[in-house]
Structure formats: C-alpha cells, structure tokens
Amino acid sequence: MSHPTPRAGHSDLRAACGDCFGLCCVALPFARSADFAADKGAGTPCSNLQEDFGCGIHERLRESGYQGCTVFDCFGAGQKVSQVTFGGRSWRAEPDSARAMYEVFPVMRQLHELLRYVAEALDLTAAKAVHSDLRAAYDRVDALTRESADTLLAADVPALRAEVNAHLLRAGELARAAVPGRKKNHRGADLFGARLRGARLRGATLRGACLIAADLSGADLRDADLIGADLRDANLSGADLSGALFLTQPQLDAARGDAATRIPGALRRPKHWAA
Incomplete structure (x- = not known):
C-alpha cells in the first residue's frame, strides 16, 4: 500500500506521547550526570513514569535534573512501535512483548529520523534532480517501519542509512549550490x-x-x-x-x-x- 510522503514537519514524524507507551522512558538507559538526576537501566521504567504512561515532571524536567529528556525526540517512532508494530498492546498489558518492544524502539527511531530528513529533502526545490531517488528511499524506509518486530530487528539499518545518506548528501549539495559565493x-x-x-x-x-x-x-x-x-x-x-x-x-x-x-x-x- 502506498502512503503519501509527509513534509518534514508532519505529525507522523513528530512524537505523539499520548499514543505511545512511554517507550523512551523505559527502553533507553541513562546515567546519573548533568543530564540526568539518577541512573536507569535499559528496560527499566523511569521513576517519573506514571500509570497512564505520562511523565510526572514533564513541565519541570530541567529544574528536576532531567535536561537530557528535553533534548530527545523519537521523530514519531514511539507511537509507530506502540500502535502499529504492536497493535496498541502495551508492555504492561502484555509483559511477554516488553523485551521485543524495547529492542524495536531504537531501531524504529533511526528509521523515523531518516524519514524526517528525506521528507525535508523532498521540500527542497533546488534538489529536484534527486527527488525521484528520495521518494523511492522514503517509500522503502516507510514500508520497513510497518513490518513485524522480527523483520525490523533483522534489518541492516547501517547499510540503509548509508544508502539514503548518499541521496541526502546530494540534495544538500544542490541546495547549497544556489547560495552565491564560496x-x-x-x-x-x-x-x-x-x-x-x-x-x-x-x-x-x-x-x-x-x-x-x-x-x-x-x-x-x-x-x-x-x-x-x-x-x-x-x-x-x-x-x-x-x-x-x-x-x-x-x-x-x-x-x-x-x-x-x-x-x-x-x-x-x-x-x-x-x-
């Protein structure tokens, strides 16, 4: 099934925490530092995560010592994993799915970051010469994000990033070429x-x-x-x-x-x- 290519600022490529099971607050680890007030292991829920998967200190993260949380963006990967890959079944409701969900999340995040960059490149009029390649790349990555957890975990993401990056590099070069001077x-x-x-x-x-x-x-x-x-x-x-x-x-x-x-x-x- 073909899906229209969103623009870089499209909601599909932005975090929608209300549709996510707090994956960034559970799946990812962090260490006590200037960015985080405490240690947390991968797969362990943050102490600030609420029963409704919301953050109990969301409005005062910086003041509470969680500056690192304020500079993280999943680019929409959280809701994709929660609602598409796992069909709206949370790790709390189905604990047996938790490990796979935590492992898929960082993979999905990389893929959604790629989609965000490609969507922006497709907005660049000066990069029209590579729009065909970019659309094909977008469709390929987007299709992968809709596959099963097993398929996502088996994907060679570094190779895919390298392939897509070649098109992004060319798009950037074309856009910058329109700028006068050296x-x-x-x-x-x-x-x-x-x-x-x-x-x-x-x-x-x-x-x-x-x-x-x-x-x-x-x-x-x-x-x-x-x-x-x-x-x-x-x-x-x-x-x-x-x-x-x-x-x-x-x-x-x-x-x-x-x-x-x-x-x-x-x-x-x-x-x-x-x-």
Missing part, C-alpha cells in the same frame, strides 16, 4: 568550543561537525547543512539559521539562543532560551 567545508570538523562569533557560514557544510560549546553568536548559518552536527551548549544568540538544512528540534533544544536567533519556520524556539 561555501566553507567543515564537514566532520572538531570545532569544540570554537570562537565563531559573527562567522560567515552561509551555505557551509557542517555535517557531523562537533560544535559543542562553540560560540556561534551572530553567525550567518543561512542555508548551512547541519545534519548530524552536535550543537550541545553552543551559543546561537543572534545567529541566523534561516533555511538551515536538516536542522532538527533536538539540536536547537540542546543549544543556547535568544529572542534574536532566527530559526526555520517548521521548528519552535526552545522555552529555556533567553528572552
């Missing part, structure tokens, strides 16, 4: 704590770059390719990310910004950013 290449660069205040990075590639704690205040990041860039604690105050390619909500949530930071329309300004 574009900088910082793909995979170690820019930890880099002083890039006011940097001219329009149309640059920062794919996979480490920008942890980098000062990007006032930087021009319009049309820059940010897929996989690590923006944890990066200062984006006053930066212009208009039209930034493959920028996700978790990346923004992990960074610091202010009211002057310009972001793509499909994303929301994080509540913890300065006014």
Whole structure:
C-alpha cells in the first residue's frame, strides 16, 4: 500500500506521547550526570513514569535534573512501535512483548529520523534532480517501519542509512549550490568550543561537525547543512539559521539562543532560551 510522503514537519514524524507507551522512558538507559538526576537501566521504567504512561515532571524536567529528556525526540517512532508494530498492546498489558518492544524502539527511531530528513529533502526545490531517488528511499524506509518486530530487528539499518545518506548528501549539495559565493567545508570538523562569533557560514557544510560549546553568536548559518552536527551548549544568540538544512528540534533544544536567533519556520524556539 502506498502512503503519501509527509513534509518534514508532519505529525507522523513528530512524537505523539499520548499514543505511545512511554517507550523512551523505559527502553533507553541513562546515567546519573548533568543530564540526568539518577541512573536507569535499559528496560527499566523511569521513576517519573506514571500509570497512564505520562511523565510526572514533564513541565519541570530541567529544574528536576532531567535536561537530557528535553533534548530527545523519537521523530514519531514511539507511537509507530506502540500502535502499529504492536497493535496498541502495551508492555504492561502484555509483559511477554516488553523485551521485543524495547529492542524495536531504537531501531524504529533511526528509521523515523531518516524519514524526517528525506521528507525535508523532498521540500527542497533546488534538489529536484534527486527527488525521484528520495521518494523511492522514503517509500522503502516507510514500508520497513510497518513490518513485524522480527523483520525490523533483522534489518541492516547501517547499510540503509548509508544508502539514503548518499541521496541526502546530494540534495544538500544542490541546495547549497544556489547560495552565491564560496561555501566553507567543515564537514566532520572538531570545532569544540570554537570562537565563531559573527562567522560567515552561509551555505557551509557542517555535517557531523562537533560544535559543542562553540560560540556561534551572530553567525550567518543561512542555508548551512547541519545534519548530524552536535550543537550541545553552543551559543546561537543572534545567529541566523534561516533555511538551515536538516536542522532538527533536538539540536536547537540542546543549544543556547535568544529572542534574536532566527530559526526555520517548521521548528519552535526552545522555552529555556533567553528572552
């Protein structure tokens, strides 16, 4: 059965916690750190998980020491696993399904992240030359997300990611080619704590770059390719990310910004950013 390709901001590619069995709060482990107030093993429910699968401290996660939760996004994988793969049967109602559900969730999350990137690439007019390949890739990944738990667990996700990434790379190159002037290449660069205040990075590639704690205040990041860039604690105050390619909500949530930071329309300004 063919399914229409959603846009990058489509609800199918956004978390709908009300339709999920709290999978990110159970399946994934975390260690006591600056991001989490306590240790939790994989497959163990978080102490804040409620009977209705909601979070008891959702509105005060940062203040309670769970900053890590605020920068996580399943891209809609949680509800897909809960409602499609396991047909609405929760791990509480059917404990025998719990282990498989926990194992499938991170696989589904990777697949939904891919779908989100491909959907954005299909929104890029400048990448029209690869839209056919992108649509085929989307249909293939989407079909896989609707398969059984056993099929999902047997899937070679790294190989699939590599295949799809080739199309995403080409789409990014085509989109950036429309930007006038010479574009900088910082793909995979170690820019930890880099002083890039006011940097001219329009149309640059920062794919996979480490920008942890980098000062990007006032930087021009319009049309820059940010897929996989690590923006944890990066200062984006006053930066212009208009039209930034493959920028996700978790990346923004992990960074610091202010009211002057310009972001793509499909994303929301994080509540913890300065006014």
